[in-house]
Amino acid sequence: MKPHGIITLSRFMLEERRRVRKDASGAFTELLLEVAFAAKVVAREVNKAGLVEILGLEGGENIHGEDVTKLDVYANNVFYNALDHMGLLCVMASEENDELIEIPDRFPVGDYVLVFDPLDGSSNIDANVSIGTIFAIYRRVTARGKGTVEDLLQPGNRILAAGYVIYGSSTMFVCSTGQGVHGFTLDPGIGEFILSHQDIQVPEKAKVYSVNEVYYDKWDEPVRKFVDHIKSGAADSGPSTARYIGSLVADFHRNLLYGGIFLYPADTKNKNGKLRLLYEANPMAYVIEQAGGYASDGHTRILDKTPTDIHERTPLFIGNRNMVELAEKFIAGEM
Numbered sequence: 001m002k003p004h005g006i007i008t009l010s011r012f013m014l015e016e017r018r019r020v021r022k023d024a025s026g027a028f029t030e031l032l033l034e035v036a037f038a039a040k041v042v043a044r045e046v047n048k049a050g051l052v053e054i055l056g057l058e059g060g061e062n063i064h065g066e067d068v069t070k071l072d073v074y075a076n077n078v079f080y081n082a083l084d085h086m087g088l089l090c091v092m093a094s095e096e097n098d099e100l101i102e103i104p105d106r107f108p109v110g111d112y113v114l115v116f117d118p119l120d121g122s123s124n125i126d127a128n129v130s131i132g133t134i135f136a137i138y139r140r141v142t143a144r145g146k147g148t149v150e151d152l153l154q155p156g157n158r159i160l161a162a163g164y165v166i167y168g169s170s171t172m173f174v175c176s177t178g179q180g181v182h183g184f185t186l187d188p189g190i191g192e193f194i195l196s197h198q199d200i201q202v203p204e205k206a207k208v209y210s211v212n213e214v215y216y217d218k219w220d221e222p223v224r225k226f227v228d229h230i231k232s233g234a235a236d237s238g239p240s241t242a243r244y245i246g247s248l249v250a251d252f253h254r255n256l257l258y259g260g261i262f263l264y265p266a267d268t269k270n271k272n273g274k275l276r277l278l279y280e281a282n283p284m285a286y287v288i289e290q291a292g293g294y295a296s297d298g299h300t301r302i303l304d305k306t307p308t309d310i311h312e313r314t315p316l317f318i319g320n321r322n323m324v325e326l327a328e329k330f331i332a333g334e335m
């Protein structure tokens with residue numbers, strides 16, 4: 001739905017708070033806006049990544065004598081430094097950190113939990129392929145003080161807000177707080193995310209299927225039969241084309257707007273698939289369900305899985321509900 005006039009992310013979130021969130025303290029809204037601020041800082045660096053060669057090699061120094069870090073490490077530091085002192089979070093987890101991320105003793109702790117992949121698909125940067133940040137926000141479950149692993153290992157069905165930033169031809173902040181999915185495009189001229197895609201819903205027809213078929217022979221037989229089925233055109237409401245970018249945020253975003261199914265199944269090498277439950281599958285599952293789609297590991301709804309480790313992997317089938325449920329039927333041996 002085309003929004004009327006210029007609505008910034010800040011205005012949208014503040015109006016949503018007044019309308020539905022009754023977030024008395026405003027801390028939740030502040031947290032969301034701080035995540036968006038960090039994304040703007042990351043976008044500025046990602047968008048000149050191609051200039052790293054000119055500005056200085058990663059790990060080296062640029063012409064200003066500044067250390068150039070790998071972009072995913074840089075992005076991780078940006079999100080950490082933007083959020084560690086705000087008194088909004090009790091704990092964080094990041095794809096870049098083996099252990100949970102504590103709030104430093106010198107800062108107050110808050111009521112929320114943030115899990116994030118600061119720069120997913122970063123191996124694609126040199127080819128100028130779209131990459132992204134993925135995040136989810138929970139309320140803490142421990143009573144007080146610094147958060148623990150218990151606060152992090154919550155099922156996705158307890159997510160309060162989730163979304164992603166796609167650093168592509170434009171930078172977009174796509175998120176849901178449980179009131180539908182909305183996309184905000186960064187206007188670099190004013191440094192604001194502007195509402196550009198209100199109430200995103202997955203189109204009725206799944207236009208695209210998206211999977212890395214190099215692993216075909218390593219998949220379980222039912223998964224191979226499912227992919228053969230949708231490729232044969234037999235699935236009457238099935239995909240009419242294949243697209244695979246190899247960057248989850250880019251593949252997901254395209255399917256969200258055009259309709260489709262993305263799958264990263266388990267295989268003989270990756271028994272639980274490659275993608276992470278906490279900060280890749282869960283946030284995307286939350287967004288797709290808010291947009292009318294569905295996400296499964298082939299047997300179980302992604303949002304109903306309770307993580308046992310912050311870096312736990314999961315097979316992922318995500319997109320149009322009818323396609324994901326068809327995959328589940330093949331895996332259950334019903335097709």
Ligand code: P6P
Pocket residue numbers: 120121122123212246247248249251274
């Ligand atoms: P493959 C990027 O490395 C990533 O984590 C996701 O963004 C992407 O969907 C997936 O891996 C691609 O994996 O095995 O197809 O290269």
